[in-house]
Amino acid sequence: MTEQPSYESTTAWRELTAGLAELDAAFLTGERAAPDEVGAVGGYRMLATLLGVACDTYLFPDTARPRFVETVTPHRRDRRWGGDNTDAWYLLCVLDPARHYRVTGRRHDSVYFSLTVYNQPAPGAWSDRVIGVVNDSDLTFGPDGEFELRMGPTRPDDWTGPFIELADDAFVALTRDYQGDPLTGRPVEWEIEAVEPAGPVIRSDAATAAALRAMLGWMRTMLAIVPTPLAQRAEEPTPGQLGHETAHGTNEFAEPYQVPDFVFGWSATDACYSFGSFDLEPDEVLEATFRPPACRFWNLTVWNEYMAGSSATDGRTSINIETAVLNDDGTVTVLIGRSLPEHPNGVTTLDLPRGNLALRFFHPDRVPERPVTRVQRAAG
Template identity: 55%
Template sequence: MTDHESTTAWRELLDTLGSLDRTFLEGDRAVTDDRHIADGYRMLATTLGVAFDTYLFADPSRPRWVEVNSPVRPDRRWGGDNTDAYYFMCPVDPNRRYRISGNSGDSVYFSVTAYNEPSPGAWSDRIVAIVRDDDLDIDADGNFSFDFGPTPDAAVLMTRDYQDDPQTGRPVTWRIEALDEPDPFRHGDAETATALRSSAAWLRTMFAILPLAVGVRSEDAHTLGHEISTAANEFADPYQVPDANFGWSARDACYAYGSFVLEADEALVVTHRPPPCRFWNLVVWNQFMATPGVADARSSINGHTAVPNADGTVTVVISRGMTEHPNSITTLDYARGNLAFRWFLTDEVPARPEVSLVKVSDAPSTVT
């Protein structure tokens, strides 16, 4: 029997899935502990689910929002996880008109960003448009509505909804409807094959950047030839996202990334001065850009939950357990991983956060 194109594409997808664990088992990016190996397989399952929702089951002429990041869903922790926010995605047709509406809930910042797709399944490399909450007419009850499109090059919409306290705050409710007649219903062999190949391409791109590197501690670093190591336990300089980007970064955000390597009796003391901004947070990631154990650990802190020092700076103590400091967050006993700062709608790029490595017994226990 001759295989259909979708049969061939399905087997190609299975081959892709069967090979992607090499990215975290072999080579320079191999992880070094069993927890990260287990996280790697969970990330494979997570990204496959997102890929299917985005490519296999999506229909831009019959749009629907797909939840892609959530503080409460363990199967939606990926791609720059964030315990303070809800993200939804919706593939769209650049030639169609849409109406987006909803209610702002208790959001402190929300937006819809349109991204391009350079080829089927390829990650975006350009922000096409953005609509923020302060661009909208929001009534006294929090309701809003606006029209979007046609928008050349727009392939996918991504919503962002940041909450001071996602455990108690009401998330934004989102609706989307196409204002044009839908395409004839057809999920045949060719369409399915294209969707499966797009899903495989999306997965390959994800694992081209994962797992994230973790720097080496200063006492282990060397400067021989081209092997100058990125240092652990510090942050890189913050930067503002440009229109040209990779993936689904937020144009109105600044980011700073770092990594940690901690012994059981060590802590990082991180101090920064938040600039005036709508929202900021600091999150702990494993090497797959996911925050583990959200229900059992405080692994992030934001401008609402943080207790500032008297001079307006904020000090955060990061360790493998919890400490007495009011801004203590934990790696949930991960010895290695990554750290991410983000600041939304600030007029200036923040100064680089200061980091010191100390014994847990010497870490501050109060704000200054």
């Protein structure tokens, strides 16, 4: 009998498959167990999504031959995760901090867009620091909306335009592209190339094993965050809480906050967030009123307990700066129901009885006041 070869990637693959078999405990057991079939099914869909994103992030990238890949879009059902929303495209590209990169693009119909570089504290660990940000106000555009920026460990001598200096722990570039109408808006065209020669393609046993282990570590971290508990929140936040865990009650929003430079995950430091939750009967709607500050873009999005939204074609599950109808005093009142309320600012949960709400503002001139909410009976 021929002896089976021994590879580190074989060991890592078996660790990954064994680990995957245990991840559903996050939503099947304990205090965060899914209360019904909808929650459990959402958990398995989330696991499949996270596996795909982990492959895109750790297994398949070639930092010498970079390309942006879709990590959130208004339409892909396999990319509903991590606090997504129906109004945006997010693209991801893994970087080598020792290389120089040239990024080019064309803006098209975007209301607001940016590129953020995040670090990686350890293989498979979530980012905890923003390396640099370039948004559309930092760019110079050509007659057809074309633009260019650079990234690298040092600024090129011949480049005076927008530049992100890559620290030694720089890991990933994430683009954000917000549309007023995701069904008709054309997203930014992003292209990236490495300046230095690529060299030969090498796929080693050690590198593959390291990637597989990083994938599992990253997925375990995500399943430590979601599902989020949707019962009554604590009256006071506890030390070390993440932004989406800020204390608030059911059918309420938490106090808005500006994202700091030191973050957990891929949060946007040019954004201000207020997170909420809902728990509604079929004949109830949640009314939320707030005063948007002057900003580049804002939207309110419905999530399930896995911080995942829906496809833009499923129904009106979000509202934004271009689609909302303001009150006479400049405030906005949104009605959120399990079916779509008959209201100019009606939003549907697609019959989800409970879930999360995310209200975000990009480049606000101030941190807004906390939204005021009340539950009422649906009209009719």
